[in-house]
Amino acid sequence: MKTLSCALPLSLSLFAVGCAADLDEQWDLDHDRIIAVRATKPGLLPGEQTELIGLIGRDGDKTFEQVPQIAGVVMPMSLAGAVTFDRGQWLVTAPSAEQIDAARTELGIPAGMPVPLTVGLSYAEGDKLAVTTVRLGVDGVNPVIGSPMVDGKPAAPGVELVVDSLVDVRLSVTLAEKLEVNWLTSCGQMHDFDLPEAYLRVEQDDPTEGELAVVVRDRLGGVDWMVWPIRANPIATEL
Known part of the structure; x- marks a missing residue:
């Protein structure tokens, strides 16, 4: 298992721009674009783990699901080790309760509240960027259509x-x-x-x-x- 020790040398604002800057119509699938990204379990208790996946669009082709080429913590950097790569998957692992408490103190979050871990994801050799949020210290699931x-x-x-x-x-x-x-x-x-x-x-x-x-x-x-x-x-x- 590898930890992305350098994380991603890009700011949160740059990730946000990378998601939407090249789109004509927001509803148009016929583009090279990241449509959405998610964690398979967006809320993690200490020791729990989740995978990261994206829904990708291609000009003139079908959409497909893909693991990011690179992923890393954008903030808080004290939890950079929470994102790792193992067996073809980028994973987020919730740290110990003590580390989550320390992150709450760092971010000024009240005791017992979840810690938002902002994760950056890169596709297409770094040309397409996105962010997703995993909540640490709380049990969470994705919404259902x-x-x-x-x-x-x-x-x-x-x-x-x-x-x-x-x-x-x-x-x-x-x-x-x-x-x-x-x-x-x-x-x-x-x-x-x-x-x-x-x-x-x-x-x-x-x-x-x-x-x-x-x-x-x-x-x-x-x-x-x-x-x-x-x-x-x-x-x-x-x-």
Whole structure:
């Protein structure tokens, strides 16, 4: 197991810029981009461990999940050893209760409150950067995408969706309070992309095949996503 002793020599502000600076539309999947990153368990008690993973988009290709090429603690640096690389995975391991207490003192966090560990992740040989947060000293899980619906019908994870062109295709998810949502697509155009109830429309000149994705986030660093292949029925032409 290797510890990233030098962490990442980049500031938090630079990581934030790296996530969004190269995007045209926030809902457009057809880009080389980091769509979302997450820890498989975003809240850790002392000694617990979690893996880091990203959902990656590629121009003209499908999305895919990928382990970061490099990961390291951005802050607090006193816990830099919490991020390690082992057997092809970047891991975050919660330190002892005493170390977490020391980090609370360092950051001015009240006793018993979770310590936010900000972790930077690098993809595409350092060209794509992102951050995620793991809460130390608390048991936490990722949010769950509830009851995704496409055109009034349940959308099973990964099952191909077929929609009509030139109509508003309604999309919805059931969310708990204080969750954020983003809809994304590479087929047609997305409207109200940051609302639980959005709609997709495929116009004459839009791509008619691609993917549909939804990402939900909570305020504590938890993330969940779903991706579906999608295609639009061809537009009828007059004889």
